[in-house]
Amino acid sequence: MTNKIQKIMKYIKFIYITLLFVGAVEAQEETISKAEAVQMALENNYGIKIADNNLKISENNKSIYNSGFLPTLTGNAGATYNLDNSEVTFLPRLMLDPITANGAESSRYNASMNLNYTLFDGLGRRYNYKQLKEQYNLTELQARETIENTLLQLFGVYYNVAKLSEDVSLMNQxxxxxxxxxxxxxxxxxxxxxxxxxxxxxxxxxxxxxxNLLNTQQLLANSKRDLYVVLGKTEVPNFSVDTLVTFSLQSDKTTLFEKVKANNVTLQQLEKNILISDFQLKSNKSGYLPSIGLTGTYGWNKNNNNSTSQVTTSVNTGLSGGINLTWNIFDGGSTRTRVQNAKINVDTQRLQKQQVELEVNRDFNNAYDDYLNKLFILQTQEKNVQTNTDNFNRTEERFKLGQITSIEFRQAQLNLINAKNAKNSAKYDAKLAELEVLQVSGDLLNTDF
Incomplete structure (x- = not known):
């Protein structure tokens, strides 16, 4: 052999040893299944955690303690101390001598408990309470939307890792x-x-x-880091993924479209917004009606008077109660303005729903047709792989017999690699297109990934 060929052989041996080492490392890697990836994302993804915190806040807001239906009870207490110089002169007919007191001390103490309860406020708090409940339902839908978007992002990265893993295998071959x-x-x-x-x-x-192999391995390492970000994990990524893809979409287009109208998360959020706006309108109308409230007080008062007073000490305790009615007969038109604006807001929410319905219908049709196209491309690419495999096998036999040149053999090799790459891309593209259809139809979270 020439020196150059010997160097080539050494280089090949180095690559071979490196790939054996990489293969040994990969054999030790844990395999993260699709179900495990979903579970990790639900537990660790920061966007989902934030959505969960928002849901907890909304749950607190819809509590009876935030409704205005419960009474309020307040306590008050006070003390006053006086140090006076006093001179008291009586009426002449009383024939009493004047009284002078220097440094006379007096003090007063009081304590009370006050109870207030609104019997009727024009139904305002009732509709506010309903509004808070619907706001909680809306927050639930927003959390669901966050989860759906996170799962789409997750599988976009997950399947990219799977494709690059298969690309590495093809490059090795x-x-x-x-x-x-x-x-x-x-x-x-x-x-x-x-x-x-x-x-x-x-x-x-x-x-x-x-x-090409080294570049693909680098892309795979980068994609694994991207997947760990979605999973909310911080350690060094050392794992493999499941490259098996199964298609679970079995419903026909008409059935799926009915699911879109009933389950699409965007449309459901708009429905909640309409309800919330309607309750806000009714709450604003309560400003036209009177409010009736109950008050009750239990008080204690003690006075320590100075020496100029005929009564040195007095203590009073008592219970009082009352009912009051307040009716803002005319407030300058502010209630009327709020009601008119609330009516406009309800109308705006309905118009937005009609607009979004058109957009969702378009998105569904686009996603479904895209899914069918990608399935057809996948089937075509699978046939193309078979054709190129047969062509490569025949070419390899002829190359070993010396009937064709190495350039022709290389072209057959590249055609086969490109066909397998195209098939892998089509497989994952079709799966992602299926997930898009399921997300638009509101059935993504009910899917066995």
């Missing part, structure tokens, strides 16, 4: 074929059957396949 070819043409060159150009071409192909 291609590199092995190129190394075998290089070894064969080296022997042929040594025995004078071919010229040096064939060896150089085989060497270039080995180098290109090695570079």
């Amino acid at each position: 291609s590199l092995k074929i190129s190394k075998d070819r290089l070894e064969r043409v080296q022997y042929q060159f040594e025995y004078g059957q071919i010229n040096k150009l064939a060896v150089l071409n085989a060497e270039v192909d080995v180098n290109n396949d090695s570079i």
